[in-house]
Amino acid sequence: MTLWKLTLSYDGTPFSGWQVQPGLPTVQGTLASALAQITGETLLPQGSGRTDAGVHALAQVASFSLAAPLPPENLLRALNRALPPSIRILSAEIAPPGFHARHSACAKTYEYHLFEANPRERICPPFLAPYVWDCRWPLTLEPMQQAAALLLGTHDFTSFAASDPDLTTRTSNSAPNPIKTITLSTLHRHDGLLLFRITGSGFLHHMVRNLMGTLVEIGRGALAAEDLPRILAARNRTLAGPTAPPNGLFLVSVDYQNEVHP
Amino acid sequence: MTLWKLTLSYDGTPFSGWQVQPGLPTVQGTLASALAQITGETLLPQGSGRTDAGVHALAQVASFSLAAPLPPENLLRALNRALPPSIRILSAEIAPPGFHARHSACAKTYEYHLFEANPRERICPPFLAPYVWDCRWPLTLEPMQQAAALLLGTHDFTSFAASDPDLTTRTSNSAPNPIKTITLSTLHRHDGLLLFRITGSGFLHHMVRNLMGTLVEIGRGALAAEDLPRILAARNRTLAGPTAPPNGLFLVSVDYQNEVHP
Secondary structure, eight states, X not given: OEEEEEEEEEOOTTSSOSSOOTXXXXXXXXXXXXXXXXXXXXXXXXESSOOOTTOEEEEEEEEEEESSOOXXXXXXXXXXXXXXXXXXXXXXXXXXTTOOTTTTOOEEEEEEEEEEOTTTTOOOOTTTGGGSEEEOSOOOHHHHHHHHHHTOEEEEOGGGSOOOTTHHHHHOSSXXXXXXXXXXXXXXXXXXXXXXXXXXXXXXXXXXXXXXXXHHHHHTTSSOTTHHHHHHHHTOGGGSOOOOOGGGEEEEEEEOTTSSOO | OEEEEEEEEEOOTTSSOSSOOTTSOOHHHHHHHHHHHHHOOOOOOEESSOOOTTOEXXXXXXXXXXXXXOOHHHHHXXXXXXXXXXXXXXXXXXXXXXXXXXXXXXXXXXXXXXXXXXXXXXXXXXXXXXXXXXXXXXXXXXXHXXXXXHTOEEEEOGGGXXXXXXXXXXXXXXXXXXXXXXXXXXXXXETTEEEXXXXXXXXXXXXXXXXXXXXXXXXXXXXXTTHHHHHHHHTOGGGSOOOOOGGGEEEEEEEOTTSSOO
C-alpha cells in the first residue's frame, strides 16, 4: 500500500460540503468516485477537516492509501481528467509513513472575502457573488482591525463555536477542545474586497464564519472591539455575532510540521 | 405606459440561456418574475439578443413597458432585491419612444476568454472554470491574431453560423441575414488568459463561438490564417472549426446610435 497526500482546490458552490452524504454531491464523495474509477479501489479520502456547503478551498489536503502503484504525476493527471472542473488536484505526493491529513495538521489558514456594498450602493458583480459576502452595512475598518488583533494568542473559542446540538457527533466522537491558538489575524481592504485572514492551531465548527459575523457587528457599530475579550470570556455563543454566509470562506492552506517524521 | 431600458449583468452558469423556456431557469424568465413580483404586471422583457446556456453578460440590454410609474432608482433597487445574485441590474432608464433592445441595437461587442493549459500543464483554478475555455492545445498567438484581423470588414458569415435546422425558427421568423460588418476583432494575452474581442453590426447564432473554435484550430496549426478567407467564401459550416464551449463567452456591451431618436 502507498500512502498518498493530495493538495486540491475546489469551488464549493456546486457541493453540499466536503463530507460524503448519501444522495448529495460532496467533494469527498466526488474524489472517492474518481479514485475508484482510476484504480478500482474503494476508499474514503480523509480531509484536513470538513468544509461546509458553499465553502471553497484554495489548498485542502487529503490523505489515503492505494494498493495500485502509480507514479505521482500519473495520479495527478488521471484525477484531473476524471474530476469535474470545480475540483482540481494541485499536487499528488507519496506521504511519509503515519501521515494523516487531519491528525498530522498543525495549523490552518482561512480567508474570508467580503464585498462592501457601501459606500455608494456598489453592485456586486454576478461573477463575484458565489465567492463573497455581499454585505449591505457600511463598515468602519479600524475597530474591526483592532478586534482581529485581539484574537491573537490562546483562547477558549466556545462563544464562536456552532451551537447546534449535533456538534460533538459531527466533529468527532468526543467534544472538541475549544482552546485554540491563533498566530495570525488580519483584516485589510484589497481590490474592492475586505479580506479577513486567520491562521490557527485548529478551528471549531463555524468558528471563522462566527468570527467574521462578529467583526461585521463591530464594523457597523453594533458591538465595540473592546467587547471581544468579554465575549470570549463568557463562553456563550449568544453573545457573539451571527454566522457569516459560507460562500465568502476559503480554506487557504494546511500546514504540517515535521512532515518527514509526523 | 413607460418604456424602460435596463442594463444587466449575469453569470450564465445557473441558467438555460436568456430565452424563457417552460420549466427551465432562464434569465428572461427570472427577470419577468422579478418585474411581476414588484409591479404585478405580466410582461416579457425583450433582450438585445439571446445568449445560450452558460454564456455570460457584462452588459446585456433589455426593454419593456410598465404601467406602474416608478422612479428609475427605485426600480433598480427593487429588482436587485428581487433577483438572485447571479443577475444584477446595472442601470434602469426611461427609454426614448420607439426604443427596442434588439431592433434599435446597431452594434454588439463580445469577448471570449480562453485559459491556456499549455505550456507547462497549467491547472485551471476551479473558480475560473465556469468563465473560460480550459483549452488543452498549445497555441501560437501570431497566426490567430492575423486571422482575427482578416475578420474585419463586411462578410457573409454563413460558414460560422449554427448549422442546426431550427436556426431560422429560433432566431426570427425569416432567415437571418448572414452578412455582418465587423469593426473590431483582436486577440491578446492578458492575466494568463487569451482574450478574443469582437465588435460587429450583428452576430449569427453560435457565430462568436464558431469563430473562436476556428481561431484555436489556427493557433494549434490545424488550419492556417490564410484559410480564413476561403472558409468565409465557401459559405459552408463544415469547413470552419468546432464550436467553442459556451462558458468562455461574454456579451460585453450593446451599442445604440441615436438613442434620443431611434
